[in-house]
Amino acid sequence: MPGQRKRKRQKQEARQRHAAEYAEYxxxxxxxxxxxxxxxxxxxxxxxxxxxxxxxxxxxxxADTFCGRLVHPTTYRLSVLVSADSAVAPSAGE
Structure with missing residues (x-):
């Protein structure tokens, strides 16, 4: 198929960029x-x-939404990805 090699290479490069970008996390x-x-x-x-x-x-x-049931109400939670190097999550100023 025309262009298959190019698409394959582009996908591989995108995977490598993504892996390098988030390697620290x-x-x-x-x-x-x-x-x-x-x-x-x-x-x-x-x-x-x-x-x-x-x-x-x-x-x-x-952002997580834990669906409520009869006993437990719906809960909304915001989390941040923290690298293993940093000890404390950055404060969002609640």
């Missing part, structure tokens, strides 16, 4: 920065965080 962990059960509070926190530009790379942030 390979042994890192996710640390919770913010957690709430109130949806409006959650939205306000995310808006404030984006406005302040507290974190330079949003790709290192993870």
């Amino acid at each position: 390979a042994k890192g962990s996710w640390q919770v920065v913010y957690e709430t059960q109130d949806y409006d509070e959650w939205q306000a926190y995310l808006r404030r965080l984006r406005a302040e530009r507290t974190y330079d790379e949003e790709s290192k942030l993870r």
Whole structure:
């Protein structure tokens, strides 16, 4: 197929760039920065965080929504990827 070799090479280069970019975080962990059960509070926190530009790379942030059931309410959690070298997660200024 025409162009298959080029596409294959581009995909391989993209994988290598991605691996090199996140090699320092390979042994890192996710640390919770913010957690709430109130949806409006959650939205306000995310808006404030984006406005302040507290974190330079949003790709290192993870937003989790734990679905509620009868006994447990829905919980919203924001975590940041921290490398194994750094001891404490950066503060988001709650």
